Amino acid sequence: NNLPDLKCFHLQYDCLSDTYDRQILPILRRMSNIEALNLHLTIDKQTKFIDGKHMYNEIIVHMSRLRAFNFYFCTFIRLNQSTQNFSNDDILQTFPNMICQKADCMIQYRCFNVKYHLFSLPFMFDYLSFIDNTFPNIIFNHVIRLVLDDGIAFEHEFFMRIASSFPLLKVLHVLNHMPQSPMLNKINSNDNQLYLPVIEYPYLHSLDLELAHHDYAEQFLNDRKVHLPHLTKLTVYYHDLKIVTRNFTNSRTRFNCMKVKQLNLCCKTSIHSEDFYAYFPSL
Known part of the structure; x- marks a missing residue:
């Protein structure tokens, strides 16, 4: 009928x-x-x-x-x-x-x-899934939820393109087990040798890195690489989080964690240090 x-x-x-x-x-x-x-x-x-x-x-x-x-x-x-x-x-x-x-x-x-x-x-929808390094240079003004997926590493320049192409992005899920370029990571993590611009994600409030290499935790939590002023939900492996925060003492990753209210830790431990709670004062 x-x-x-x-x-x-x-x-x-x-x-x-x-x-x-x-x-x-x-x-x-x-x-x-x-x-x-x-x-x-x-x-x-x-x-x-x-x-x-x-x-x-x-x-x-x-x-x-x-x-x-x-x-x-x-x-x-x-x-x-x-x-x-x-x-x-x-x-x-x-x-x-x-x-x-x-x-x-x-x-x-x-x-x-x-x-x-x-x-x-x-593009009139608010959700785009499984985007990789080959996505075209288009402004997706309506997309607020995005899934990134590739077998090739996402480098800093890729995330710059993401920020530019998805200006209203609020929820981001990264699927990538490939490490970033060791040289770029080494140089960009050194406060005295920065040459890559800081990426702004002004509306991003949810970040899921459960199925991502720990380099992407460094990429997003290091405020010399990415600025996340409204991040309130973070999903990440506890071991990866300890690495990039240097056991919750790294000042470079502290700012992007300060407003997190929901922290989903994969393979977490039930015992946290005082530094952990100081790192996430909004929990």
Whole structure:
């Protein structure tokens, strides 16, 4: 049955490829009179690229009254012998003008799958996931929650780009087990040899480093690298925290910890020193 009275529809959902094919697409095709559609989908175990042709043939052709279509697809495509090797231009050339005014994409071929983002511009959603070093130079004015994920290290310059591209960022989750450049870390940690600008995250209040190398705890907590005036929630391994704070005595990492009210410590100890509590006076 169609849904003739439905004029606007917003869906933000994480699912498997089978759910997208068997449940989400059939529902969308019933929205014959829809005028505004917002889709924010993360799809795992996908077997093919979602491109402009797919969206037109599988979705838009069933919506004759559609006037506004904002979309974000983050898909993980299984690599096999039949997987085609597409470039960004290959994907963007599949878009007829009727789908959206402008779109962009990111494609990262990894050893076991392809991480693929496809989105309309301007980006109208508040959440963006699994961004890596290859993200384009676009200002995402609406994004307040962000997940970073890569098998290549995130260096200081990358986080400068993040601060510039996501000016209203409030919640950040870092997934990266690769250490940063040893030379940059050594130089930038020396108060007398600083040459990299301090990065400002004026609205960031939640930082999750549970699945990140301890270099990223140093990157974010060292106030010579990053300024976090409103950080109130921190998730980090206790061992990593002890390293970067020098057992809660390092003055360079004290400022960014002062306002933390919720500290989620992974593999924590139940015994804390006086220095620990002095380091986190807002707990």
